[in-house]
Each structure stands twice: as C-alpha cells, then as structure tokens.
Amino acid sequence: MSATYHLAQANILYAVDSLKSEKLASFHELALTVDALARKAPGFVFRLESLFDLPEDPYMLNVSVWETMESLRDFTYQGEHADSLRMRRTWFKPPRGAPSVLWWVPEGSLPDADESMARLGMLNAKGPTPDAFTFRRPFPPPQS
Known part of the structure; x- marks a missing residue:
C-alpha cells in the first residue's frame, strides 16, 4: 500500500512593530477573516499560527497543511488572502x-514550529530541493 502525502507550508513574517501594537490591528482583523476562509477552503487540513512578540524582533510563523498543491495555490492567490x-x-x-517554504508530509502528519523553521533554513541554505521547495520550483510527492 502506498502512502498518501499532503502539502505542508510555512511562512514567516517580521512585524514592523509589536504584534500587539495599533499598527497591526488591521492585520489581526483581516487575519481572523482569512483564517475562517482557509478553514472552509477546499483541501484545507490544518493550521498552526505561532506569534513571537520579541521586543527586538516580533514575528509570526504561519504553518498549514493542504491536501494538494493546487488547493493551497488557489487559496493563496485568490480572494481575500490574495488581497x-x-x-x-x-x-x-x-x-x-x-519568506515561505513547501514540503510533503505523510497524511495525518502535522508539522510544528521547529520543523517549519528547519525547512525554511534548508531552503535558504540549499535552494529548492524535494525537502524544502517553493511554488516556483515545486517537487512531486515522494514515491512510496
């Protein structure tokens, strides 16, 4: 029996100010709407958002899992998320x-923040590979 794979994605965003600041209020408002849309989108599996409001370097790490590359691409580049x-x-x-990385995970596997940061590190160090790639340079799921 061959394994089924889903597409994991992570993106990192460095905030212009504290994540609790008034400057990011409109982002948080829009993020609630976009998150609700993602959870209803065809192919959505899982989402993890981690906020790191460090005084010297506030950032957000968004991690999600999708059934297919097409479902993630459609959500990312259409509708309110595209806006x-x-x-x-x-x-x-x-x-x-x-700013973002893609990789294949066995169905049922849910990546965490540490794995996601490691995948971003791989992409930055080696460029696109089957272990860490981009929409512009995709790789197919592993063959089991």
Whole structure:
C-alpha cells in the first residue's frame, strides 16, 4: 500500500512593530477573516499560527497543511488572502530570506514550529530541493 502525502507550508513574517501594537490591528482583523476562509477552503487540513512578540524582533510563523498543491495555490492567490498579500508591507518588513517554504508530509502528519523553521533554513541554505521547495520550483510527492 502506498502512502498518501499532503502539502505542508510555512511562512514567516517580521512585524514592523509589536504584534500587539495599533499598527497591526488591521492585520489581526483581516487575519481572523482569512483564517475562517482557509478553514472552509477546499483541501484545507490544518493550521498552526505561532506569534513571537520579541521586543527586538516580533514575528509570526504561519504553518498549514493542504491536501494538494493546487488547493493551497488557489487559496493563496485568490480572494481575500490574495488581497492581504498586496497589503503585507503595511504590517511586515521585507523578508530576510525565503519568506515561505513547501514540503510533503505523510497524511495525518502535522508539522510544528521547529520543523517549519528547519525547512525554511534548508531552503535558504540549499535552494529548492524535494525537502524544502517553493511554488516556483515545486517537487512531486515522494514515491512510496
């Protein structure tokens, strides 16, 4: 029997100010709407959001799992989420490296913040590989 894989994604966003600041209030409001849309989107499996409101470097790590690359691509680049991408510079600094990473996980596997940061590190160190890739340079699921 062959394993079924889902697509994991992580993106990191460095805030222009404390995540609790008034400057990010409109982001948090929009994020609630986008999160609700994601949870109802075709192909959505799981979402983990971690907020790190460090005084010298506040950032947000978003991790999600989708049934297919197409379902994630459709959600990311259409509708209100696409609108939020156009506004991201209002709330977040330019990325320091790759702002997002994709990788395949066995169905039922849920990545955590540590694994997600490691995948971002792999992508930044080696470029796209089957273990850490991008929409522009995708890799197929592993063959079992």
